[in-house]
Amino acid sequence: MIDGHTHLENGLLTKEYVHQFIDAALKKGINHLCILDHTHRFYEFKDLYDQVCSFDVRQKKWVESKQKNSIQEYYSLIQEIKKEKLPIKVSFGLEVCFSPSHIDFLKEKLNEFPYDFLVGAIHSINGAIYDLHELSKEILWTKKDVDEIYKQYFDCLIQAIDSKLFTQIAHPDVIKMYEIYPHYDLKDTYIKIAQHACQAQVALEDNTGASYRYHHPEVGLNPLFRQILQEHHVKLISCSDAHYPEDVARNFERII
Ligand SMILES: [Zn+2]
Ligand SMILES: [Zn+2]
Numbered sequence: 001m002i003d004g005h006t007h008l009e010n011g012l013l014t015k016e017y018v019h020q021f022i023d024a025a026l027k028k029g030i031n032h033l034c035i036l037d038h039t040h041r042f043y044e045f046k047d048l049y050d051q052v053c054s055f056d057v058r059q060k061k062w063v064e065s066k067q068k069n070s071i072q073e074y075y076s077l078i079q080e081i082k083k084e085k086l087p088i089k090v091s092f093g094l095e096v097c098f099s100p101s102h103i104d105f106l107k108e109k110l111n112e113f114p115y116d117f118l119v120g121a122i123h124s125i126n127g128a129i130y131d132l133h134e135l136s137k138e139i140l141w142t143k144k145d146v147d148e149i150y151k152q153y154f155d156c157l158i159q160a161i162d163s164k165l166f167t168q169i170a171h172p173d174v175i176k177m178y179e180i181y182p183h184y185d186l187k188d189t190y191i192k193i194a195q196h197a198c199q200a201q202v203a204l205e206d207n208t209g210a211s212y213r214y215h216h217p218e219v220g221l222n223p224l225f226r227q228i229l230q231e232h233h234v235k236l237i238s239c240s241d242a243h244y245p246e247d248v249a250r251n252f253e254r255i256i
Contacts, residue, residue: 001029001030001031001032001238001249001252002030002031002032002033002034002237002238003025003028003030003032003033003034003238003239003240003242003248003249003252004032004034004117004168004203004205004237004238004239005034005036005095005119005168005170005205005207005209005237005239005240005241005242006021006033006034006035006036006240006241006242006247006248007035007036007037007038007095007241007242007243008021008035008037009037009038009041009243010243010244013069013073013074013077014077015077015080015081015084018035018077018081018090020245021033021035021242021245021248022086022087022088022090023245024242024245024246024248024249025088025248025249026087026088028248028249028252029249030088030248030249031088031089032088032089032090032091033088033089033090033091033248034090034091034092034093034116034117034239035090035091035092035093036092036093036094036095036117036119037074037094037095038066038094038095038097039094039095039096039097040063040066040067040097041066041067041068041069041074042067042069042070042071042074043067043069043070043071044070044071044109045071045097045109046063046067047102047105048096048097048099048102048105048106049063049097051099051101051124051126051127052124052127052128052129054127055124055126055127055128055139056128056135056139058135059127059128059129059132059135059139062129062132062135071112071113074092075113078092078113091116091117092115092116092117093115093116093117093118093119093167093168094110094115094118094119095119095121095170096110096118096119096120096121096165096166097121097122097123097124098120098121098122098156098159098160098163098165098166099124099156100156100159100163103163103165106163106165107165110165117167117168118165118166118167118168119166119167119168119169119170119205120160120161120163120165120166120168120169120170121160121169121170121171122153122156122157122160122170122175125140125144125149125152125153125156126152128140128144130149130153130175131174131177131214137178141178141180146180146181146182146183147182147183147184149175149182150175150182150184150186150189151182153175154175154189154192154193157169157172157193158192158193158196161193161196161197161200161202162196162200164200166202167202167203168202168203168204168205168237169197169202169203169204169205170205170207170239170241171205171207171209171210171239171241172193172204172205172207172221172225173221173222173225174207174209174210176210176216176218176222177210177214177216178214179216179217186222186224186225187224187228190222190224190225190228190229191228191232193225193229194228194229194231194232194234195232197229197232197234198232198233198234203234203235203236203237204221204229204234204235204236204237205236205237205238205239206220206221206226206236206237206238206239206255207220207221207239207240207241208220208238208239208240208241208250208251208252208254208255209239209240209241211251211254212247212250212251213241213243219251219254219255220238220251220254220255221236238252238255240252
């Protein structure tokens with residue numbers, strides 16, 4: 001059993017902290033643990049957040065608060081851990097905040113180290129971050145047409161799939177997290193995503209994060225979306241989006 005998406009974000013980049021995740025995975029019966037961190041943790045990816053920072057000064061402050069390490073520190077940690085004999089398979093990657101206007105930048109940066117896996121994620125809509133609670137509600141959800149938010153989110157997701165930069169796409173329908181829904185049927189969108197993922201041979205996540213971090217009633221993917229992806233034989237990866245060791249594999253028993 002795999003947990004394809006867990007974050008060191010709230011801890012130090014140390015072997016001891018990685019081992020807390022490995023111990024938690026062992027307890028949950030996970031035999032393949034995928035560890036990643038957001039690109040916004042690393043100074044070298046700062047340019048990726050130009051649009052987000054210029055959109056609202058509070059977002060700029062948020063990005064600055066997240067920037068904590070050099071990517072070199074992460075590479076060194078990965079190399080140290082890979083020298084050890086571990087009780088389960090552990091892979092290391094990045095969760096990349098995808099932005100279509102930064103494809104060339106990403107191509108260069110992501111080639112600098114042989115990551116085991118690379119996850120593409122959409123975290124903002126034209127520069128507005130959609131999941132920062134009250135701030136996102138103020139600058140995005142109450143300002144912009146919901147149908148447009150969904151269309152732009154999924155359009156960007158398809159561009160991430162087609163970019164061939166990634167082995168995996170993060171939380172594909174997490175835009176639903178606040179239970180604010182569009183006025184149009186998403187079935188055609190789900191089919192389009194399945195076709196593109198199939199074509200690009202990219203795996204999609206069945207990510208339980210929104211169910212316990214945002215209390216969304218669906219655990220993982222929307223059931224119709226999951227069914228369509230399965231019918232198209234898209235590879236699905238169970239992911240907890242754990243930001244703490246105790247959340248590794250959380251709610252996996254509830255992914256139907
Ligand atoms: Zn994410
Ligand atoms: Zn994540």
